[in-house]
Structures are given as structure tokens and as C-alpha cells.
Amino acid sequence: MSDASTRSGPGRILVAVYAVFALAATARSSVQIGTDFDNAPLAYSLSAVAAAIYILATVALARGGRARPLAWAACTAEAVGVFTVGTLSIVASDHFPDATVWSVYGQGYGYVPAVLPFLGLAWLWRTREGHAG
Amino acid sequence: MTEPLAYLLFGLAAVVAVWAGALTVLNRRVDNPLFYAAAVVEVALVATMVGGFIALATTDRDVDGVTFSGYLLTIVLILPIGVAWGASEKTRWGTGVVVIAALVVMVLSWRLLQIWQGTSV
Numbered sequence A: 001m002s003d004a005s006t007r008s009g010p011g012r013i014l015v016a017v018y019a020v021f022a023l024a025a026t027a028r029s030s031v032q033i034g035t036d037f038d039n040a041p042l043a044y045s046l047s048a049v050a051a052a053i054y055i056l057a058t059v060a061l062a063r064g065g066r067a068r069p070l071a072w073a074a075c076t077a078e079a080v081g082v083f084t085v086g087t088l089s090i091v092a093s094d095h096f097p098d099a100t101v102w103s104v105y106g107q108g109y110g111y112v113p114a115v116l117p118f119l120g121l122a123w124l125w126r127t128r129e130g131h132a133g
Numbered sequence B: 001m002t003e004p005l006a007y008l009l010f011g012l013a014a015v016v017a018v019w020a021g022a023l024t025v026l027n028r029r030v031d032n033p034l035f036y037a038a039a040v041v042e043v044a045l046v047a048t049m050v051g052g053f054i055a056l057a058t059t060d061r062d063v064d065g066v067t068f069s070g071y072l073l074t075i076v077l078i079l080p081i082g083v084a085w086g087a088s089e090k091t092r093w094g095t096g097v098v099v100i101a102a103l104v105v106m107v108l109s110w111r112l113l114q115i116w117q118g119t120s121v
Helices: A011-041 A041-063 A065-091 A112-126 B004-026 B032-058 B067-086 B090-119
Strands: none
Touching: A011 A041, A011 A112, A011 B090, A041 A065, A041 A112, A041 B032, A065 A112, B004 B032, B004 B090, B032 B067, B032 B090, B067 B090
16 A cells, blocks of 8 residues: 655655655765774764665655655654754764764755754655645 | 866756756646756766766876765766656656756766865865
């Protein structure tokens, strides 16, 4: 059972933006972990977690239907993650010698990572069952 | 990966981004002219990828080869995937996806130049 609502209309753009971040975070964390893990193990591990959450959110939003709970969970985890890592990267900056997707609330990505989870949650709310448009 | 080439790619992608942005505002779907414009940019991107790999293989400078190759491969995939994903949505939001894809190509062409010149982080 797959319902198209989360990937239709504005959701089309939302899924596209999520896909971009899934790709960017995956590529960045792979390179970081593959070439220089000992430099910043905490930051790079969190980078990999961010990548996994973006992939889950992209797939769940694109599928909709039964994947909606997963999309809720992924967007919530993303919101918690970006603000936790964003704050950590400022108050514990010695553990973050190199930037990651969520460093300083996504500064390196125009702060889009700080806004995106709330767009995702708002979209899931708007497209919830029994709610017309 | 010379500066003029990066500026050319950046400019071509910017044209597509603005064009698609205008169509989105006008509540229009992805149409044939926009598709062909994106195709022209894609040809330039594929040529850049081929040239980029040749340049990477022949340069005697110390370029971050893994990252540069990754960007070369990514930059040719973004528009086809974005246009396919956007064109299968029969509303203005599909056109908006092409805007996003073109913006990403602009950023990637800029980053390609930085990586090639070794001026990135």
C-alpha cells in the first residue's frame, strides 16, 4: 500500500531536497571516515548517522503510505540531531575539528539542514489521513 | 577544470534555474524547451566530466582525486535524475524540482573548481 500524497505537489520538491542531502551527507561522511577517521571520530560518526537519517527520510517520504511512521521518526530524529550536533559543534568545538553536515546548525549548507526537518514534519502533518490538502 | 569552464557551467545552470523558476511561478509544468535547455547543460556537464578525468590523470599537481572524481560523477547525474523526478509530477512543483537540480549543479561546478585549485577546506 503506497499513497502518493507525501511525494506529490510540494512534496515533490521536499523529496528532491532530502535526496540532495542524503547524497551530500553520505558522500561527505564516506570520504571522512574512509580517509581520516582518527582525526575526528565523534564528528565523523555523527556525520554517518546524519547520512543514514537523510536516506531513511528520503525513502520514507517518497514512499508514503505505510512508510509514514518511519518518515515521522526520521524527521524527528533529524530535528533532534541537527540541534544537538549544531550545539555540540559550538560548545565542544575541539571534538569537531572538521565540518560536518550538521555543524553549527548546517552553516556550511546555508542552514537548510536546520529548516528541513520542520518542513518535513509540517508536510507529514498536512498530508495526514483524513485531512484534505 | 579552468575558471572559464566553471563559470560557463555555473552560468548555463543558472539560466536553467531562472527559467525553471519562472515557469514554477507561472504555474507551468516542465515543458519541452526547458527539457532541451537542461539537455544542453547536461552535454556540457558530460564533456566536463570526460575532460576532468583526463585532466586529473595527466596533471602533476596534487589534486584530491577521490573528491574530484566524486563531484565529476555526481554533477552529471543530478540533472537527469532531477528532470525525471520533476517531469513525472504534473504540477508546478515538478518544475520546482528542476530549479533545485539546477541550483545543485551551480554549487557543484563551483566546488569542482575549488577542489581542482586546491582552495577548498
